[in-house]
Amino acid sequence: MKLFLQVVSVAEAVETARGIAPPPRSEEVPLEDALRRVLAGDVCADVDIPGFDRSTVDGYAVAAADTVGAGEAIPAMLHYRGRVAMGGDDGAAIAPGSCMYVPTGGPLPAGADAVAMIEYCEQVGDDVLVHRAVAPGENVVHADEDFTAGEVVLAAGTTLSPRDVGVAAAAGADAVGVVAVPKVGIISTGNELVPVVSVPRTGEVRDVNSYLCGSFVTERGCHPVYYGIIRDDRDALTRTLTAALGECDLVLISGGSSKDERDNTSAAIASLGQVLVHGVAIAPGKPTIIGQAAEKPVIGLPGHPASAYVVLVAIVDHLLAAMMQTEVARRTTAARMAQNVPSQRGREDYVRVAVQDGRATPVFGKSGLLNTLVRSTGLVRVPAGREGLEVDEEVEVILW
Amino acid sequence: MKLFLQVVSVAEAVETARGIAPPPRSEEVPLEDALRRVLAGDVCADVDIPGFDRSTVDGYAVAAADTVGAGEAIPAMLHYRGRVAMGGDDGAAIAPGSCMYVPTGGPLPAGADAVAMIEYCEQVGDDVLVHRAVAPGENVVHADEDFTAGEVVLAAGTTLSPRDVGVAAAAGADAVGVVAVPKVGIISTGNELVPVVSVPRTGEVRDVNSYLCGSFVTERGCHPVYYGIIRDDRDALTRTLTAALGECDLVLISGGSSKDERDNTSAAIASLGQVLVHGVAIAPGKPTIIGQAAEKPVIGLPGHPASAYVVLVAIVDHLLAAMMQTEVARRTTAARMAQNVPSQRGREDYVRVAVQDGRATPVFGKSGLLNTLVRSTGLVRVPAGREGLEVDEEVEVILW
Structure with a gap:
């Protein structure tokens, strides 16, 4: 039994995961x-869109040339030829010296090349007085101005x-x-896990990771398929993983990835395919596994929900984006650190923080506390080459 | 026929809309x-969560007092009493001077109050050498430390x-x-509208607003109910509005809200209830209507899709949030204006902008162009009291 994992950097882990993303299907x-x-x-x-010359205002369709020189004192006087009908092509047309009323969105009659807004016009009997000159094209969207066919x-x-x-x-x-929406198989492992409907006895805890993983992939536009809780039994896990690989595009297995004798996830993957990464220089989340079986990625997540969620955000998010051929769509906000945070050089630390008024306060708490998931609003990444973050340093917070 | 609308401010419009939000139901x-x-x-x-004292690491459960003074050169030597089982309460206990192996997440045996990490321990026959002292509670989450019952x-x-x-x-x-998910009735009006499956003839355009409104409310967590396209006919609109009010919690009607003789939306609402606002000091979006019928809000949106969408973001978003008793959840980003934008004092302008590298460039285009909806990434609000925005001014962009 090896005590220590051979870790790779987060960047290498992301590259490995993206490299085995199955090609997307479409529907x-x-x-x-x-x-x-x-x-x-x-x-x-x-x-062509809109497909015809179209008024953008309520007003009178005119030949712009007929309004040259028109003003408040000396309006242009045009013969009123009625209204343009909405929604049809009734062959409406104007001759020089005349106009027609056109509502917003209506088609210009033949002979018109502009619309005088109703606010600047006055109807007097059979005539319309236009109190402001309009330029050719004014208040008009041309037939292919929005989009051209093709x-x-x-x-x-x-x-x-x-x-x-x-x-x-x-x-x-x-x-x-x-x-097509990727199907993501979700398996939780561990003798200590009981379903959410059970009241845990001493030594038992409820299965949080199925809900955490399922909601995470749903939010990213994927479809979760739940395979429930599997006890610490290699054969049982291998059977369930085989079933999940038959139905899903990706399988997430949480728990059973520590480098101790419970390391069933790695064994199950190895029996069906290969383990590519076992151990990532990330805290929390070190015992992460990246493997491939049946030409599909299989990710082993830590059993601790908070650690598992950090790995979902830091690594799995990139895999899902690659599977859907899109960008990682994460919300971020800029903030300044409210205090110093030490970090160990050589690994990426993901610090849970609560952001208020532009200040990011680390939410400390023992590894494995669930409440840090709800007390924090985001994650701040401390790069592997840094020994920590300094108070007042500007950071990007991933709103997780 | 009145030519001009009696406008209210955006803040008043939002307050009016929120004031008629029907109380939420739950499920x-x-x-x-x-x-x-x-x-x-x-x-x-x-x-209590986790419900028992729980190890956060792989290691040996010990009485911390037994490790006092332990170090690299002089380890504490403890008698190995076997492994703690995961997932059960097997009555495991240690006496002073002994220890048990416990995996991450496992329960502490009775008599133990800390866990020495496996990295600092060495098993030699029936004994375990502990090379580093641990404090009481170290590497342990206590029974109610995450959450307390109740x-x-x-x-x-x-x-x-x-x-x-x-x-x-x-x-x-x-x-x-x-x-409960609010049901939002969606009605498009206008003789010029044809369904998306039709090829528009001259004077006709496809119904964009049903899709725009439906997707908008879906994204906000509501359920759209589509009532299709209604021609410019007051009786037909009134009948459809009546049906929608019977089935939905809110009705959105686009088109038919200009202050000309096509002003059917206002007439239909008035015949079934009352019009509270007709005209908002917002650009684009001025001919917006806020009404109430059958104790439910009815909103009249402009027919231009781009204008309708601005009103959805600036006003309807607040109404939906009130109906769901939540906050308006909008994404924003800070940027600097890439150029001056003039604005008319007395109305709120919503300027469509494309944001790149922290610079917000206005997407100009004639009112009524659809392509501004896809060329822009967000909206910048110019308050009613301002005469415009200045180049390099810092602004908040609503990522719409």
């Missing part, structure tokens, strides 16, 4: 279900925001090709 | 479905993060009481 979904999905291909405009409206790889979904609708995309 | 959901839901009540620990673990009003879901599991909450 088509109705546009109304596409929010936050990642586009597998470009969305192009199928037609133009890429949204590029492949875009994570669709509500605005993007709206623009895709304009482009006629009632369904879109998106990266 | 119980399984914990695995509770991510991002808002807690309707406190979640308390049902038992303690509030997560307070009502918390929007559940993945970490919160994990901690709720530890507290035994296999189901949680959360604010």
